[in-house]
Each structure stands twice: as structure tokens, then as C-alpha cells.
Amino acid sequence: MPKLRSVKPSGKNDESFFELVYEVARQIPKGKVTSYGAIAACLGTKSSARMVGWAMNGAGKVKPKVPAHRVVNRIGLLSGKHHFSPPGNMEKLLKKEGIKVKNDKIIDFEKHFWDPVKEVGF
DNA sequence: ACCATGACTAGAA
DNA sequence: CTTCTAGCCATGG
Numbered sequence: 001m002p003k004l005r006s007v008k009p010s011g012k013n014d015e016s017f018f019e020l021v022y023e024v025a026r027q028i029p030k031g032k033v034t035s036y037g038a039i040a041a042c043l044g045t046k047s048s049a050r051m052v053g054w055a056m057n058g059a060g061k062v063k064p065k066v067p068a069h070r071v072v073n074r075i076g077l078l079s080g081k082h083h084f085s086p087p088g089n090m091e092k093l094l095k096k097e098g099i100k101v102k103n104d105k106i107i108d109f110e111k112h113f114w115d116p117v118k119e120v121g122f
Numbered sequence: 123a124c125c126a127t128g129a130c131t132a133g134a135a
Numbered sequence: 136c137t138t139c140t141a142g143c144c145a146t147g148g
């Protein structure tokens with residue numbers, strides 16, 4: 001099992017794949033959401049949506065904090081809600097930002113979708 | 123270098 | 136419709 005001790009791979013490199021993910025994730029405007037695959041594509045590794053999700057594993061441990069609650073899977077399902085401190089906080093935050101969530105799923109996902117490739121364009 | 127893991131995704135059965 | 140398979144690639148042991 002991973003140690004979850006630090007987000008950085010070895011502590012030597014300040015920059016890593018995670019950092020890139022966090023950087024993009026922090027660009028997500030309030031009230032907007034995106035998918036793992038979109039972020040992955042933004043970084044160039046469009047096929048590594050898993051890495052993005054995994055990177056989010058330390059989203060709450062990095063500084064500044066990363067709005068991981070705005071990152072969901074491609075169908076707008078809150079697949080990572082169980083990784084939040086209290087499960088359900090994710091949904092709560094999204095609702096707080098004006099995003100409607102029903103049964104762990106974002107309503108009008110496409111309407112709130114924010115494309116990092118288009119906006120950031122790494 | 124190899125194997126296991128993971129908050130994904132697309133396509134097949 | 137649901138369930139499974141396999142590709143994906145970075146990180147840690």
C-alpha cells in the first residue's frame with residue numbers, strides 16, 4: 001500500500017506530474033467542473049486519466065489546496081467523494097458553488113464543464 | 123527491472 | 136440495460 005506520506009515522488013523534485021495536475025485543477029473557475037481525462041489531455045498525457053485521479057489523492061495535502069471537488073469523471077459522477085474527509089463534503093461544496101448535484105451526480109454536467117485544454121492549453 | 127495499485131475511459135460481450 | 140476486458144501511465148515497494 002502506498003505510504004501517502006508526501007505527495008512528491010522523492011521530495012527532491014518540486015515539480016512532478018502531480019504538480020501539473022494540481023496546477024491545472026487550480027485553474028478551474030468557481031462553479032465549473034472538469035473531467036480527469038480533460039486534465040490529462042491538457043497535460044499531454046491524454047490517456048492517463050488514472051494518473052490525474054490518483055494525483056488528486058493528495059489534493060487536500062498540497063498547498064495551496066486543490067479544488068478536487070470540481071474534478072469528476074467523464075459523466076459528471078462524483079467518483080471521488082469517498083476520498084473526502086467527510087464523504088458528502090464534495091457534493092456540499094459543489095452545491096455551494098451553484099452546481100446542482102443529485103445522487104452523487106452533477107446535473108447539467110456539460111453545462112458546467114470547463115475544458116482546461118481550451119482555457120489553459122498546455 | 124518487475125509487479126501491484128489507482129478518484130479513468132472506451133469498447134465489447 | 137449491466138458487466139467485463141483491456142489499455143492507459145506514473146509512483147512505490
